[in-house]
Amino acid sequence: MVSRSDARAVDPGSELLRVDNISLSFGGVKALTDVSFDILRGEVRAIIGPNGAGKSSMLNVINGFYHPQEGEVWFAGEKRRNPKPHNIAYQGIARTFQNIALFKGMSTLDNIMTGRFTHMNQNLLMQALWRGPAEREEIANREKAEEIIDFLEIQAIRKTPVGRLPYGLQKRVELGRALAAEPELLLLDEPMAGMNVEEKEDMSRFILDVKDEFGTTIALIEHDMGVVMDISDRVVVLDYGKKIGDGTPQQVRSDQTVIDAYLGVAHDE
Amino acid sequence: MFYRQAGDFKTSYRGDIQTFPLKQDRIGYYLVLAIAFLVVPFLLNDYWVSAVILPFLIFAIAALGLNILTGYCGQVSLGTGGFMAVGAYACYKLMTAFPEMNMFVVVLGSGIVTAAVGLLFGIPSLRIKGFYLAVATLAAQFFLVWLFNKVPWFYNYSASGQINAPERLMMGFAITGPNASPAARYLFCLVILVALAVVARNLTRGRVGRSWMAIRDMDIAAEIIGVNPLKTKLSAFAVSSFFVGVAGALFFSVYLGAVEVTEAFGINQSFLVLFMIIIGGLGSIFGSFAGAAFLVLMPVLLKNIMVGGLGWPTDIAAHIEFIIVGGLIVLFLIAEPHGLAQLWRIAKEKLLLWPFPH
Ligand SMILES: Nc1ncnc2c1ncn2[C@@H]1O[C@H](COP(=O)(O)OP(=O)(O)O)[C@@H](O)[C@H]1O
Ligand SMILES: [Mg+2]
Numbered sequence: 001m002v003s004r005s006d007a008r009a010v011d012p013g014s015e016l017l018r019v020d021n022i023s024l025s026f027g028g029v030k031a032l033t034d035v036s037f038d039i040l041r042g043e044v045r046a047i048i049g050p051n052g053a054g055k056s057s058m059l060n061v062i063n064g065f066y067h068p069q070e071g072e073v074w075f076a077g078e079k080r081r082n083p084k085p086h087n088i089a090y091q092g093i094a095r096t097f098q099n100i101a102l103f104k105g106m107s108t109l110d111n112i113m114t115g116r117f118t119h120m121n122q123n124l125l126m127q128a129l130w131r132g133p134a135e136r137e138e139i140a141n142r143e144k145a146e147e148i149i150d151f152l153e154i155q156a157i158r159k160t161p162v163g164r165l166p167y168g169l170q171k172r173v174e175l176g177r178a179l180a181a182e183p184e185l186l187l188l189d190e191p192m193a194g195m196n197v198e199e200k201e202d203m204s205r206f207i208l209d210v211k212d213e214f215g216t217t218i219a220l221i222e223h224d225m226g227v228v229m230d231i232s233d234r235v236v237v238l239d240y241g242k243k244i245g246d247g248t249p250q251q252v253r254s255d256q257t258v259i260d261a262y263l264g265v266a267h268d269e
Numbered sequence: 270m271f272y273r274q275a276g277d278f279k280t281s282y283r284g285d286i287q288t289f290p291l292k293q294d295r296i297g298y299y300l301v302l303a304i305a306f307l308v309v310p311f312l313l314n315d316y317w318v319s320a321v322i323l324p325f326l327i328f329a330i331a332a333l334g335l336n337i338l339t340g341y342c343g344q345v346s347l348g349t350g351g352f353m354a355v356g357a358y359a360c361y362k363l364m365t366a367f368p369e370m371n372m373f374v375v376v377l378g379s380g381i382v383t384a385a386v387g388l389l390f391g392i393p394s395l396r397i398k399g400f401y402l403a404v405a406t407l408a409a410q411f412f413l414v415w416l417f418n419k420v421p422w423f424y425n426y427s428a429s430g431q432i433n434a435p436e437r438l439m440m441g442f443a444i445t446g447p448n449a450s451p452a453a454r455y456l457f458c459l460v461i462l463v464a465l466a467v468v469a470r471n472l473t474r475g476r477v478g479r480s481w482m483a484i485r486d487m488d489i490a491a492e493i494i495g496v497n498p499l500k501t502k503l504s505a506f507a508v509s510s511f512f513v514g515v516a517g518a519l520f521f522s523v524y525l526g527a528v529e530v531t532e533a534f535g536i537n538q539s540f541l542v543l544f545m546i547i548i549g550g551l552g553s554i555f556g557s558f559a560g561a562a563f564l565v566l567m568p569v570l571l572k573n574i575m576v577g578g579l580g581w582p583t584d585i586a587a588h589i590e591f592i593i594v595g596g597l598i599v600l601f602l603i604a605e606p607h608g609l610a611q612l613w614r615i616a617k618e619k620l621l622l623w624p625f626p627h
Contacts, residue, residue, distance in 0.1 A: 063493055065489070065493075084492070084497075085489075085492040085493050086492045086493075086494075086495050086496055086497045086498075088493075089492075089493055089494055089495035090495055094493065094494070095493055097489075097490065101487045101489060101490035102486075102487065102490070103482060103483050103486035103487055103490065103491075104486050104487070105482060105485065105486050105552065106479070106482055106483075106486065110479060110482070113479060114479045114480070114482075114483050114491075114494060114496075115494055117476065117479070117480060117483075117494050117495045117496055118494070118495040120476045122475070122476060124472070124477060124504060124508070127471060127472050127475050127476060127477045127478075128468045128471050128472055129471065130471035130474075130475070134471070134475055134476075135283070135286075137475075137476070138286060138474075138475050138476070139282045139283055139286070142282040142285075142286065143282065146282075177490075177494070181494065181495070
């Protein structure tokens, strides 16, 4: 078997994920209609669109929370059949949420260690004994968690319960928890929402570093067009659940349909 | 000497993840263990063992168990009494069916049987949450008590419907039955409590414990990290029930000796253990001990003061006890949901900085 990083190194720019003709509705509400696009290995793929366009729903389809009525999801060359979110984590997809979904009762470190879950496999009995394999596994994964903590520059809040952290730092810890899984595909749902300019710059830098240093492929939902133009390689535009644009930031920005549908309303949220 | 972190730097992750990172705490822990094993047995008399020490040890095991399920995994249970009954009856059946069986094995087996039953009753937890799950476990409580009353096989068709623990020896000393000495009963329960507390600590500090807490804090985020909600909740139900079953087995065999199920394992026990972990601290090993100690000791103290000291009638004293316990629970739920354990932690943080708080 090829390990993940090998596969990445062998084939940058090849298709990692493809959604084909996805349609998803909730009762009468059509969240997504016939949406198709692909995500290539190693790119930052932005998904933009006004509120309610179906961006979060798309991420929920990709990581298995929603099962679309129509369409197919292909990941790493294989078609998926209604897997559960916890199976998808093992396939190498991690994400952050639009509304922070940290484990409030746990420290920063424990949140990030929980992100290592798919890399740990000592059973209940070994855990109960602790000495030996369980402890070794804990220490090995602790080293990985500390690398993430250093990378995100959050050493000082390592032992702080995350509920006590300011909003911007919570977003960063949530990114850390997703990174701890060493995912092949990282889904970020508005990682910069509600941040000030400085925090946004930090977050943009982290996202680009993740892409460059870890070679992680990133799907990014973001409202700030400046940020999208700066850090994404390609952009999908959704509006009322339909795809209305797809291309490089420059292409999308100069597309008249996109300008009419989206860019005009982006500033009066 | 000061209570200090300074000079006690952690140079390895192993040092950082140990149970008592501070040297003073570690020394304190071993000191408590040494006293518990080497000194206390010589100070015991029948009154203290029956009124305080054995209930404390046994309820601490039950509280550890419930805390795993409720405090760590966030699944409320009102079925603790019923699961203690499962442990007690499993213990009785094992003792009578296999008279030669070592009592440690009997108690372990009782825990395993209870874990299996707990697993079964945990299955609905995937679909129902919070209040509704509490009601479902309440149903389990009443069903189990009814079952042990109704099916004579469980009490070996005895005329009274009671179960009685026959005498069993451990290294030549009786630990059950009328001839068991206070020290032997105490030591038997103590060994089991210490072992299970270590197990609880180990389970909650690593991968399994984090998956429990992840489900408790934010189940959708837990799922996207790879945590299987059903498996995780069921493991919490099983482990928790194992502890509670062991507590029930000891409560029956070592502590009471004879049990009538409605009286010994009624809904009151479920609430008592729940109150222990609320007052002691949800999601805390230490809190399980603190809560058990508090709720076992307080009635004894109150009774000694009000009835023995002030000469009040017992029923008034009992009512006042209810009022105090009820008031404390409300107080803790509102003011300090992390219970005595959190107060202890805050006190230690203050002490670490004393006498220069800034
Ligand atoms: N679980 C759900 N139940 C019902 N409607 C939903 C659900 N999730 C999303 N929707 C609807 O789908 C549409 C798209 O929502 P969403 O994907 O959150 O948009 P975006 O993230 O682009 O703002 C909205 O009309 C929303 O109300
Ligand atoms: Mg959204």
